[in-house]
Amino acid sequence: MLKDADSYAQQLATEGAVIASFAARRVEIVKQLAAAAAKEGLKPIEDDALLDEVTALVERPTCCSASLKPNTLKCRRNA
Numbered sequence: 001m002l003k004d005a006d007s008y009a010q011q012l013a014t015e016g017a018v019i020a021s022f023a024a025r026r027v028e029i030v031k032q033l034a035a036a037a038a039k040e041g042l043k044p045i046e047d048d049a050l051l052d053e054v055t056a057l058v059e060r061p062t063c064c065s066a067s068l069k070p071n072t073l074k075c076r077r078n079a
Contacts (some may be wrong), residue, residue: 002076008020009021016039016061017059017060018059019059019060019061022055022056023053025058025059025061026051026052026055028061028062029054029055029058029063030051031053032061032062032063033063035063036063036064036065037065
């Protein structure tokens with residue numbers, strides 16, 4: 001139950017695992033993305049429109065990285 005309007009954002013963060021502020025979510029995504037990329041020796045693609053879209057889609061950002069074997073990305077000749 002919501003305690004009061006002034007504590008709404010903090011209550012969402014602690015009880016609901018939601019970052020209510022768009023700006024705060026965006027900063028968190030940028031921070032996590034930079035850390036994940038640096039760990040892999042990479043640099044994130046800078047695309048503000050994509051970043052804004054992802055920020056609007058997620059409530060609690062969690063960045064992860066993955067890799068694929070080169071063969072996975074090959075298309076078959078008849079595809």
